[in-house]
Amino acid sequence: MSCKKAEIPVYSFEKHSRLDKTTTIYSPHVLILEGIFALHDPRVLDLLDLRIFCEADADLCLSRRLVRDIKERGRDIEGCIKQWFGFVKPNFHKFVEPQRNVADMVADRIHKTLDLKSEEHRAELKRLGKETKDLPxxxxxxxxxxxxxxxxxxxxxxxxxxxxxxxxxxxxxxxxxxxxxxxxxxDFDPVTVETPPPRSHPYNGLRMSxxxxxxxxxxxxxxxxxxxxxxxxxxxxxxxxxxxxxxxxxxxxxxxxxxxxxxxxxxxxxxxxxxxxxxxxxxxxxxxxxxxxxxxxxxxxxxxxxxxxxxxxxxxxxxxxxxxxxxxxxxxxxxxxxxxxxx
CATH class of the missing domain: 3.40.50.2020 (Rossmann fold)
Structure with missing residues (x-):
């Protein structure tokens, strides 16, 4: 994304497909990649400076999913339960949970680590800000x-x-x-022009290129x-x-x-x-x-x-x-x- 714009797809959970519209962004100072497979692809892992795996109790995940899918996505409770046990839960253990092993931080022990990192980042930003101000x-x-x-x-x-x-x-x-x-x-190119009559003579000048x-x-x-x-x-x-x-x-x-x-x-x-x-x-x-x-x-x-x-x-x-x-x-x-x- 270096100095390039990216068209980010917009996904509709109600239609189970991408919409025609996209969100345009340009290379940001901090890019946060979020998703259930964010730590799955090794090619992506090599690009990340910090990897965080967020986890929650399975019962809490199910209850949140039921509330969200029924209220916001118009689904019925029977379909949600069927999808949870038939697809979501087994695939979580197969594909999502292994990503925990490649994370730098895990949600259940994240606060102390983030506090330490935050102090380090604030000190570094302060130093960079002072250096930037003092530059000629x-x-x-x-x-x-x-x-x-x-x-x-x-x-x-x-x-x-x-x-x-x-x-x-x-x-x-x-x-x-x-x-x-x-x-x-x-940039200018050299050019010679003739001055108006009656006393015409050449003038060696410049013309914008x-x-x-x-x-x-x-x-x-x-x-x-x-x-x-x-x-x-x-x-x-x-x-x-x-x-x-x-x-x-x-x-x-x-x-x-x-x-x-x-x-x-x-x-x-x-x-x-x-x-x-x-x-x-x-x-x-x-x-x-x-x-x-x-x-x-x-x-x-x-x-x-x-x-x-x-x-x-x-x-x-x-x-x-x-x-x-x-x-x-x-x-x-x-x-x-x-x-x-x-x-």
Whole structure:
């Protein structure tokens, strides 16, 4: 699943078959494989970092099965009992129970082991988080700094008294500069043109090699489009809707639409005005990679980037380029698009 999407089948226990629809997921940070045969195939066992076998008393299993199948799957009690003794129980002892022998943990003695593992994992995550924060910025990260004019605009945008009209005006100026900087990473071919008459003469210049397109990460990325159009008026633009799951805290891809030939483009600009943890950016880059875009052709364009999230992004995808206006040390609540849109 490395940087590839997977279509997970959806099974109907009422119809005893797979449905036509699937659930699309991209390579996650932690993948949990669950099922009665999860530890059965040796090819799968070699891919697992931790193997857990969960067991319960047979009477408890039967009672849970009866309640579930009758209430949720519309089956009758006689059919459930017949299936239990004729198929489920004997096949459990034949195929499922042997998996207990290859597990790292078994449910009846799992708590103490998990507590110890949890402490180890928390310490390791804390160490990795600190290391990520302390890393120097990658050479592929370009910060829009320099003239005092840019600092002055940032001051206006950060100030509480700036009107929405002024905020939009000055933000659009910076957005155009960010896109200008992003296109510096594009490939150019030498070309000679003739200047207009009456004093025609050759001019040796450059012409962009191939197409530069953009993908907007909704909804915030749309506020960078005015600046994009000022630099590349005919830029083809795609869309991605990535939202954080309230259950898992992980980003989820809900919608995407891109050009069919996006893999052939000179550069693909990913637009998102603010990045904190980097979760949405990681997901967006994975989607582009899955559609054949080379990592070195991806440019992530943002106004504000959290340093830890930025280093996290560059550690996972070291060949992409990032153009940002500001890098902040701590996580900031998303506020830029709210100020821009007025809501």
């Amino acid at each position: 910025l990658s050479k592929n990260v370009s910060i829009l700094d320099g003239p005092s004019q840019i600092t002055g605009i940032n001051t206006l945008l950060s100030g509480p008294d700036t009107t929405r009209e002024d905020f939009v005006f000055y933000f659009d100026r910076l957005a155009a500069l960010l896109v200008e900087r992003a296109t510096e990473n594009a 191939g197409e530069v397109s953009a993908v907007v990460i909704l909804r915030g990325g749309s506020i960078l489009e005015t600046g994009l159009r000022r630099v590349i008026p005919d830029c083809r633009t795609g869309r991605m809707l990535i939202q954080t799951s309230y259950r898992t805290g992980e980003p989820e891809l809900h919608y995407f639409k891109m050009a069919d030939d996006v893999s052939t483009h000179n550069k693909v600009l990913l637009l998102d005005p603010q990045m904190s943890s980097g979760g949405a950016a990681l997901m967006a880059v994975r989607v582009l990679l899955d559609h054949g875009v080379e990592e070195s052709r991806i440019v992530f364009v943002t106004y504000i980037a959290g340093k830890r999230g930025l280093n996290r992004l560059m550690t996972v995808f070291p060949d992409i380029h990032v153009v940002a206006c500001r890098v902040v040390d701590d996580y900031e609540e998303r506020w830029v698009e709210n100020r821009y849109m007025g809501c």
